[in-house]
Amino acid sequence: MTPSGGRLLLVPNALDLGHDAVDLAAVLPQGVLEAAARLQHWVAEDAKTTRAFLKRVDARVPLRRPLQALDIRELPRPPKGAPPRPPAPDVWRDLLAPALAGADVGLISEAGLPGVADPGAALVEAAHAHRLAVLPLPGPSAPALALAASGLNGQSFAFAGYLPQDAAARTARIAALEARSRRERQTQIVIETPYRNDALLQALLAQLAPATRLCVACGLTLPGGWCRTAAVAEWRAAPPTIGRVPTVFLFLA
Amino acid sequence: MTPSGGRLLLVPNALDLGHDAVDLAAVLPQGVLEAAARLQHWVAEDAKTTRAFLKRVDARVPLRRPLQALDIRELPRPPKGAPPRPPAPDVWRDLLAPALAGADVGLISEAGLPGVADPGAALVEAAHAHRLAVLPLPGPSAPALALAASGLNGQSFAFAGYLPQDAAARTARIAALEARSRRERQTQIVIETPYRNDALLQALLAQLAPATRLCVACGLTLPGGWCRTAAVAEWRAAPPTIGRVPTVFLFLA
Numbered sequence: 361m362t363p364s365g366g367r368l369l370l371v372p373n374a375l376d377l378g379h380d381a382v383d384l385a386a387v388l389p390q391g392v393l394e395a396a397a398r399l400q401h402w403v404a405e406d407a408k409t410t411r412a413f414l415k416r417v418d419a420r421v422p423l424r425r426p427l428q429a430l431d432i433r434e435l436p437r438p439p440k441g442a443p444p445r446p447p448a449p450d451v452w453r454d455l456l457a458p459a460l461a462g463a464d465v466g467l468i469s470e471a472g473l474p475g476v477a478d479p480g481a482a483l484v485e486a487a488h489a490h491r492l493a494v495l496p497l498p499g500p501s502a503p504a505l506a507l508a509a510s511g512l513n514g515q516s517f518a519f520a521g522y523l524p525q526d527a528a529a530r531t532a533r534i535a536a537l538e539a540r541s542r543r544e545r546q547t548q549i550v551i552e553t554p555y556r557n558d559a560l561l562q563a564l565l566a567q568l569a570p571a572t573r574l575c576v577a578c579g580l581t582l583p584g585g586w587c588r589t590a591a592v593a594e595w596r597a598a599p600p601t602i603g604r605v606p607t608v609f610l611f612l613a
Numbered sequence: 614m615t616p617s618g619g620r621l622l623l624v625p626n627a628l629d630l631g632h633d634a635v636d637l638a639a640v641l642p643q644g645v646l647e648a649a650a651r652l653q654h655w656v657a658e659d660a661k662t663t664r665a666f667l668k669r670v671d672a673r674v675p676l677r678r679p680l681q682a683l684d685i686r687e688l689p690r691p692p693k694g695a696p697p698r699p700p701a702p703d704v705w706r707d708l709l710a711p712a713l714a715g716a717d718v719g720l721i722s723e724a725g726l727p728g729v730a731d732p733g734a735a736l737v738e739a740a741h742a743h744r745l746a747v748l749p750l751p752g753p754s755a756p757a758l759a760l761a762a763s764g765l766n767g768q769s770f771a772f773a774g775y776l777p778q779d780a781a782a783r784t785a786r787i788a789a790l791e792a793r794s795r796r797e798r799q800t801q802i803v804i805e806t807p808y809r810n811d812a813l814l815q816a817l818l819a820q821l822a823p824a825t826r827l828c829v830a831c832g833l834t835l836p837g838g839w840c841r842t843a844a845v846a847e848w849r850a851a852p853p854t855i856g857r858v859p860t861v862f863l864f865l866a
């Protein structure tokens with residue numbers, strides 16, 4: 361375990377993308393802000409939002425180098441919902457070049473932990489292939505926070521990501537996940553792009569059994585965020601409108 | 614969503630139980646330390662370790678009330694590995710009484726997020742049944758950090774908790790999880806009590822296919838912590854000794 365060069369630091373982000381910015385000190389440890397302020401080399405999904413993040417860091421912990429002097433490169437974008445591609449070694453090696461030369465590189469997500477429900481995992485995989493040290497810094501993860509807030513089974517759970525957009529395929533997938541949940545007492549966790557939140561809620565309420573417990577965790581860590589767990593039958597009696605706030609759906613049959 | 618009283622705050626803990634204490638500012642947001650310092654009512658797995666945690670909070674953010682004046686009560690302890698019991702309504706209502714009377718109650722885990730791989734979930738479930746607002750505060754979660762650090766599939770993953778202790782049952786369970794991982798490209802996440810870490814690693818290396826990718830994430834957020842992802846065949850060539858450090862095991866076939 362002697363890393364051959366610098367490290368890949370996994371830098372958590374706030375969960376407020378597209379919403380009013382929360383105070384970073386409310387969601388990220390001071391030590392993480394300090395680590396972020398020291399980094400010169402970054403890999404991100406989007407350089408522009410990363411610069412905005414770093415301006416917010418700078419307001420708390422002055423950046424060691426001016427923002428303009430930082431090296432921020434973007435991950436190749438996989439099509440959403442596609443299975444992870446096998447890494448093209450050159451692409452990843454180039455992104456990791458500063459670490460291979462002995463400097464730390466930061467990987468940051470648009471929201472939450474890099475590589476969790478997020479395209480950064482392939483870079484982490486490549487870092488391991490190069491025997492680089494990988495250091496995950498603690499911060500918010502929407503699926504984990506939602507699971508804690510749900511009160512559903514936290515000893516056995518599965519995150520299934522996005523469900524199919526086609527209605528029939530989505531219904532079949534919900535039925536399969538509910539059957540597994542019932543058989544194994546496994547909490548099922550799914551997400552949706554915000555503008556389809558209400559359609560997904562309707563599909564869940566239409567398909568799940570009345571006694572299945574459903575949690576809707578909406579806008580976690582945001583002002584006005586809320587979460588509620590109740591039986592599907594209760595939700596059906598008074599279904600809420602979620603709107604375009606980042607939401608995690610969890611159920612246990 | 615008008616809560617009938619106070620809130621249940623889910624307070625994350627550091628991941629250093631049984632090890633040298635890390636600086637809380639390295640792992641918990643300042644806002645979480647401030648929220649913890651304000652709380653008078655606590656529910657915990659262990660009152661003694663919670664008092665130790667609150668002393669560490671106090672060193673960063675002075676507690677609003679002296680430690681001796683805080684109301685710290687313990688969760689009923691379920692036997693490890695047993696399925697969650699249906700809540701006994703009186704027990705949970707008593708623990709939630711301050712919230713039902715309008716004051717905030719904090720639920721804290723021994724490590725990480727309450728209710729994730731942890732017995733707190735039943736109290737959260739009871740809070741929802743009482744229509745209390747549940748507010749999860751952001752902090753480290755070992756399974757989520759390990760998943761980020763693994764570089765394995767973060768779009769589909771399952772946490773299976775502890776594996777059976779009986780060798781034959783454990784082997785069968787590993788085989789079943791690997792088959793599912795292969796079929797669904799689902800990362801499988803398991804944990805073990807620290808003194809059995811090395812036995813679990815041996816069982817994984819004996820059972821998993823040579824090409825299956827295995828991540829060992831050991832002592833996350835601790836000094837000397839490390840994580841490595843490699844094919845099982847590579848691990849077999851030079852298996853490490855883990856020792857009694859909190860460790861998360863992940864694999865993707």
